[in-house]
Amino acid sequence: MQSGYPVYPYIGWRAKTVIEPVAFPPQHQNRVPGLEYLMVPRPIFDNPGYIGSGKLKGKVAVITGGDSGFGRAIAVAYAKEGADLAIVYLNEHRDAAETKRYVEQFGVRCLILPRDLRDPAASCDIVAETMHHYQRLDIVVSNAAVQPYTPSIMNVSDEQLDNTFRTNVFPMFYLTKAALPFLRPGSAIICTTSRVAYEGNKNAIDYAATKGAIVSFIRTMAVSLADRRIRVNGVAPGPGWTPLTVSSWPAEMVSTWGVNSPFGRAVQPFEVAPAYVYLAASDSMFVTGQVLHVNGGAIRYS
Numbered sequence: 001m002q003s004g005y006p007v008y009p010y011i012g013w014r015a016k017t018v019i020e021p022v023a024f025p026p027q028h029q030n031r032v033p034g035l036e037y038l039m040v041p042r043p044i045f046d047n048p049g050y051i052g053s054g055k056l057k058g059k060v061a062v063i064t065g066g067d068s069g070f071g072r073a074i075a076v077a078y079a080k081e082g083a084d085l086a087i088v089y090l091n092e093h094r095d096a097a098e099t100k101r102y103v104e105q106f107g108v109r110c111l112i113l114p115r116d117l118r119d120p121a122a123s124c125d126i127v128a129e130t131m132h133h134y135q136r137l138d139i140v141v142s143n144a145a146v147q148p149y150t151p152s153i154m155n156v157s158d159e160q161l162d163n164t165f166r167t168n169v170f171p172m173f174y175l176t177k178a179a180l181p182f183l184r185p186g187s188a189i190i191c192t193t194s195r196v197a198y199e200g201n202k203n204a205i206d207y208a209a210t211k212g213a214i215v216s217f218i219r220t221m222a223v224s225l226a227d228r229r230i231r232v233n234g235v236a237p238g239p240g241w242t243p244l245t246v247s248s249w250p251a252e253m254v255s256t257w258g259v260n261s262p263f264g265r266a267v268q269p270f271e272v273a274p275a276y277v278y279l280a281a282s283d284s285m286f287v288t289g290q291v292l293h294v295n296g297g298a299i300r301y302s
Contacts, residue, residue: 023259024241024266026251032146034243036068036095043241044268045073050080052106055281057082060134062126062179064088064117064171065144067096069242070192073269074141074276079103079110081277083139086111086130090144095243109134117144117171118163123178137182139280142172143192147207147248156206168210172217185229188280191218193234195295204248211236215291222289231288233279238295241266262297 025040036043061078065071066087072095075085085103089096091114100110111133115122130137145168150156172191179189196204197211214234222232239245239258245266246254258266275292278284 024255024257026255027246028249028251028254029243029247032247033065033068033090033092034245034247035092036072036243037098039241039243039246043069043073044270045273046076046102047270047273050077050270050274052077052080052082055081055277055283056139059083059138059280060086060130060136061139061141061280062086062088062130062137062175063141063143064175065192066141067092067099067112069244070237070240070269070272071141071143072099072102073273074143075099075103075110076106076270077273077277078139078280079106079108081281082108083280084109084134086113086126086133088113088115088117088126088144090114090116092243117174118166120170120174123171123174126175127178127182131182137179138184138187140175140179140183140187140189141192141276141280142175142190144168144171145192145207145210145244147204147244149203149248149250150205150207151203153205161206164206165210165213168207169213169217172214176221180225180230183228183230186282186285187230188284189221189225189230189232190276190279191232191234193218193236193291195236195238195293195298197236199298203253218291219289226288231279231284233284233288234291235272235275235279236291236293236295237272238267238298240272241268258296261295265296267294267296 061083066075067089096112193214194211196208197215201208218234272294
């Protein structure tokens with residue numbers, strides 16, 4: 001259970017099976033990445049009704065941005081399915097330690113690696129550390145990102161543009177290149193893109209552009225690696241209640257986050273995680289080059 005992790009204002013969600021729309025308290029964190037332990041309410045990263053069935057038993061997964069948000073929920077779901085983990089994060093040490101403690105209760109091993117993914121050498125080091133500890137690598141989840149609030153292209157400085165692409169896109173190349181020598185047929189690469197790759201977002205111009213680039217990366221690498229039987233897919237979540245949200249958007253926008261989605265609310269991290277399990281497991285052995293849209297009913301042309 002998500003013991004000790006408040007779920008207000010979703011009290012009772014476990015019994016209802018439906019989470020009702022809710023407004024969040026206005027808040028903003030003046031640091032990137034954001035910190036999950038400071039969010040009010042805390043994101044829901046675990047569904048106690050999700051019982052693993054060994055879909056990933058014996059496998060090893062690297063998850064970037066795995067300390068919090070969607071990455072933490074993915075780590076929990078993978079742990080329930082039996083995967084050992086290497087969680088990569090920038091400097092959110094308290095969130096990473098919480099995630100490590102939480103996933104280890106499911107009997108798996110968890111390596112936490114604070115690294116700056118903008119540095120190409122970091123990906124080589126991540127793979128080397130993972131191989132040293134586990135002697136194998138089966139799943140690569142590229143999930144880390146920044147999301148600057150930019151209401152006009154005139155707000156996108158050269159330095160910001162470089163940093164957004166260097167954080168959101170370049171590491172997918174670096175990590176894929178570092179991991180490929182160790183991936184075997186049946187391995188999976190999964191990238192987090194976004195609904196904004198398909199619909200755009202006038203307040204996240206450079207971020208949306210990176211997410212479009214990620215869709216093209218998914219499709220191109222799927223074709224490139226098909227003969228090696230390595231699958232490359234992605235997940236495009238709707239507006240999520242994650243540290244990325246509260247560190248990116250003004251407080252008044254956070255307070256109504258997700259209300260314009262068909263479900264009238266933000267997606268909680270635990271609701272996204274099963275898509276990553278499906279794409280990592282043998283259930284999807286004939287699926288590659290695809291993006292799963294977990295967005296509460298928004299229709300997208302993909």
